[in-house]
Amino acid sequence: MRFISWNIDSLNAALTSDSARAVLSRGVIDTIIDLDPTVVAIQETKLSANGPTKKHIEVLNEKFPDYEIAWNSSKEPARKSYAGTMFLYKNHLVPEIHFPEIGAPSTMDAEGRMITLEFEKFYVTQVYTPNSGNNLVRLEERQIWDEKYAEYLTTLDKEKIVLATGDFNVAHKEIDLAHPDRNRRSAGFTDEERHGFTQLLSKGFTDTFRHVHGEVTGMYSWWNQRVKTSKTNNSGWRIDYWLVSDRGADKVMASEMVDSGVRQDHTPILLDIDLD
Template identity: 70%
Template sequence: MKLISWNIDSLNAALTSDSARALLSRKVIDTLVAEDADIIAIQETKLSAKGPTKKHLQILADYFPDYEIAWRSSVEPARKGYAGTMFIYRNSLNPTITYPEIGAPSTMDCEGRIITLEFDNFFVTQVYTPNAGDGLKRLADRQGWDIQYAAYLAELDAKKPVLATGDYNVAHKEIDLANPASNRRSPGFTDEERQGFTELLAKGFTDTFRHIHGDIPNVYSWWAQRSKTSKINNSGWRIDYWLTSNRIADKITKSEMISSGDRQDHTPIKLEIDL
């Protein structure tokens, strides 16, 4: 089975805009089409509460014929057009789809952050983890989220093996970002967020990229848009992950980044596993 995950940073912009960035985004979509994955997880769709429009659905159907779509958007009292997730999966698959709420702080459960696909022998679940925010103003809520999300994954894992993916908004170890020393209190690399991810893995999950590649350095999944040279200089962060239950880690055959060319921000990540 081949699975891909990508934080798209606005589905509408990627599909309908004529900006230079949107054209780069569509090149990435072309790459995903060529990958011919079974399941694609998309984060930060930024769609309205009503979800994809007819135009969006038609464009997606043109790109991905013979696939079904499951989506979840931010709804009141959360911010409009914020966060959001989507699965694109082969119509030969027949998952049970859930949109869990995990008892998260603030409006986080209303922000469209988790979708789960249940199959006979495993789960596939994606997450768009809340950012701790400028000035770490949302760090305490983020810590609460991490606790509740880890408990949710453990609950799934108690039933059957789990494949979990998404933008986790944390670089787990120093090797996972280019400049750890200058980012000690930056959102995504605080001790608190890193400890939260450590505790998540301790509940029985494997970071598939490190499982396959060990301590290979300088491989990242995100480069800041605000810096014109971040990608040229490979000054990146690895904050997007495919995790699996420990007991199926031996079935992983590939876990890697998919090139997004000149486009900064997130690059797609791929998992191949023999289930």
């Protein structure tokens, strides 16, 4: 089975805008379609509390005619049109769909950050992990989130193999970003966030990219779009992951970044796994 995950940074813009960036985003969507995934996980949809509009649904149905849609959007008391997640999955599948609340602090549980698809033999769950923010204003809350999220995945893992994906907003090791020396206290590379991710893995989960590629360097999933040369210079971070329950690691066949061309920000990540 093939799974793809992508932080799209505004589904509305990607589907309806005529900007140069939107055109690049639609090119990435076409690349995803050509890869024919069984399931597509999308983060940072930035849709309203009512979810995709009629126009969004029309475009998605045109581009993904053989897929069903599940979405989770930010709702009050959280910010409007903020965060948000979506699954597209082949329409011959009939998963049970869950919208977890993990007892996270502040408005995090209302920000549409998680969706879980439950299949007969496994779970696929996606997350858009809260960013610690400028000056690390949300770091303390982020640490609580990391603990609660790890508890949630552990609960799922007791029942079935878990595939967990998304934008985890952390570069785990120094080899997961181009300039670790410059980013010691940057959001996404603090000791606290890295420790939280280490603790998550220690509960029985495998980083599939490292499982396949070992200690390879220079392979990233995000480049800062505010820095024009970040991608051409490959000054990136690996903050998007496919995790799998340890007992399913030997079933992984591929874990890769998908080429998104010149478009900066996140690139999609792909997982091929034999779950039969």
